Amino acid sequence: MTAVEADAGRLKGEADEPGWEVDPDDEWGVAVIATVGRQLKLRREAVGMRAAEFGTAVGYGEDMVYKIEGGKRIPRQDYLVRADEVLGAGGLIAATWEDVKRVRYPKRVRELAKLEGLAVEIGVYECNSVHGLLQTPEHARALFEAAQPPYSPDDVERMVAARMARQAVFERDPAPSVHYVLEEAVLRRRVGGTMVWRQQLEHLLEVGRLRSVTLQIMPTNTDAHPGVDGKIELLKFPDGSAVGRSDGAFSGRPTTDPKQLRILELRYGTIRAQALPPRESLVFIEQVLGET
Incomplete structure (x- = not known):
């Protein structure tokens, strides 16, 4: 209708x-x-x-x-x-x-979605919030509504729709190999209230069980690691090229420089090695979900 x-x-x-x-x-x-x-x-x-x-x-x-x-x-x-x-x-x-x-979506979002749509491998470390490709609509809406200065209701709905459209990357055939490392604190922040938060955790479990996805959790009680400076993203393409970005390197700007990409790959690899293995990570999410 x-x-x-x-x-x-x-x-x-x-x-x-x-x-x-x-x-x-x-x-x-x-x-x-x-x-x-x-x-x-x-x-x-x-x-x-x-x-x-x-x-x-x-x-x-x-x-x-x-x-x-x-x-x-x-x-x-x-x-x-x-x-x-x-x-x-x-x-x-x-x-x-x-x-x-x-x-219909902002130019910046379209460009990001295009890159994600072309990538054969996506690697993300996220320390502040659930990554956009993993968010439920309700979780995304709560984040946008919390922004200051506030977005208009119309802008919120546009951005939520744009974020959800990016998730078509999981439906590609063949699907890209996607790796995520999320900080434990991200799981425990009750964005949108208890119901929205529980739905988000359940969605993480669902996505984390996809064959093309590897989801790891970094426990809060771990030692310092290369991601303490902020988010890291790495996208690799069929022709062997890549693009990466890190909040704590190269002024936070995207880079295609091979030397800088190797630095990001080293940091991301170290983070993955310190995080919980995928199976233990899913169990960890279930435990957090069960604490409510």
């Missing part, structure tokens, strides 16, 4: 209306959304419908219609499908979703 059907024709207020603001620094995104908006406006005017009338027909406010047609707002799929029906476009407007969906 679409949002329009669920609301039974009730016009949504500005705060409720689906669609996301366009990032003015995202040139490709701006161009795509401006083109789609222009097509919508031309077709609406061609059938002689005013913006207010069209908005009522598709179940959205007049202001949202103007924003989408002006390339200021990214429409969601249900808007395009309903617009196609109202304007009798024969599927041409609905088909623009194939272009819109490629730019």
Whole structure:
């Protein structure tokens, strides 16, 4: 059921209306959304419908219609499908979703998802929070809602959706080899409350049992290790190239320099060696889950 059907024709207020603001620094995104908006406006005017009338027909406010047609707002799929029906476009407007969906998330997130989608091996050490590829929607939402200054509800939903879309990496065939090391403290932080926290732990157990995933826990009572300076990420690609980043090295910027990558690999390898083995790590998560 679409949002329009669920609301039974009730016009949504500005705060409720689906669609996301366009990032003015995202040139490709701006161009795509401006083109789609222009097509919508031309077709609406061609059938002689005013913006207010069209908005009522598709179940959205007049202001949202103007924003989408002006390339200021990214429409969601249900808007395009309903617009196609109202304007009798024969599927041409609905088909623009194939272009819109490629730019619906922030440019930085799209670039990260592209790298993760190409990688044959992903290695991550995380000390402050559950890594994005391992988060449940509720956990991700709680983290975004805790940000200061606060994000708008619309931005929160956009970022949650973007984060969940990245998790398609686990569905690839063949799947990449993915390695995670999480600090024990990450498991014990009750982000979003007890229920959300328990669901997150259960999700970690589920992902940790995938054949393509190796999940390890670093106990709090361990000795110092190379990850105390912060997060480490390593992505390796089919052609033998790689990219890495560490909060505690190279100013936190991504690097493809072979010498710097060897340093990150050495640090990450040492961290994995000090962490609990995968099977013991899953048992450890179960124990934390059982403490509630």
